Amino acid sequence: MSIRSGPDAWGSLAKLFHWSIATLVIGNLSLGLWMVDLDASAQKMRSYGLHKSIGISVLGLMLLRLLWRALDQRPPAPPGMSPLARRVSRVLHGGFYVLLLALPLSGWLYNSAANFPLRWFGLVNLPRLSAADPVLKQLAQSAHEWLAFLVIAAVLLHASAALKHHLIDRDQVLRRMLPSYRARHRAQPGDSP
């Protein structure tokens, strides 16, 4: 399996970005929904610290991923897809990138405006995006919450579309992103319906 993507399959680096970010985002959404209801405690503070560290990691990985995306090629959409479906897919993937950058950034801004520290996995403290500001804090908190629900919706939509490709269209769209998948043959025009 090559690091770079080919015409039939995603390269190992693109897969690594996809699945590591997917794991961190789904884990952090769960952690975030759980931790907000904790009573004030050291456990709550540690949970928030972990949530922030994961979020900052997602932000960093997303920036690297965008950089790699600019250098790498993308396997084309399967031939069976209608022009409308391709456009919808392109817009939704673009939106996904925007959401996955905006979600950690809004959290960072919320944290800064609330005047909390931000330490990445106990190793390094990150600068503030703003001074303590109660009004901005409220705005950023709302934004962070709404963005989180939009990301949940996007994850569900994305997974549904992948399953639709796999089960209904019976094409390679889901399979070619799986870690174990290797292009065995070049896609032929007649391969997919």
Next chain:
Amino acid sequence: MKIPLLTLLAVLGGVAPAAARDWQQQTESQLRFEGNQQGEAFAGQFRRFESRINFDPDDLAQADFDVRIDLASVDTANSERDQAVLGSDWFDVGRFPQAHFRTRAFRALAEGRFEADAELQIRGHTRPIKFPFTWTDDAAGSHLHASVVLDRLDFGLGSGEWADDDLIGTQVTVTVNLLLRESGVGSRESRVESRESGVESRESRVESRESGVGSRESEN
């Protein structure tokens, strides 16, 4: 003999009142602290505290500080943290609304520098502390400045699961900056004067800055 003695007392009275010199805390006074949360320093202050300062650099035997701090007035520019620190794991203001600082003995260290043996009570724990401070005078009044490092665990602040120094630092630096103006019979008189007649009071304010300016500010 009667008249010279009275004259002498009157002259001395304005300079060094016999027993002790009482000072009034001005609104510019600050009681600040610096803590550490998750590796990052944060600044806070207590907005309400009341100090009784009895101090004459030339008569330390009479000196006496007594300060009460309203713990609910804590402000660290973070509403969640300010709320949490009032709870039962920390200040527990429901049971212990005030911290109390009082001195026991004073000694001079150098010109303008002193040290007091003091007791600080927080959350029902009374601990002896050394309280080194400087005392300086300028046109605004007298300034008492001190900086003391405390260990929060000495006062039972954040024990148990909070004891971890890495999450919330155990060392807290408390910085005291008091602006003081001397209070006394003289100043009370000049305050009455200043209410009655503008021109005269302004003159008396110039003559005696401690009483005159003080009477104006302390009414804020």
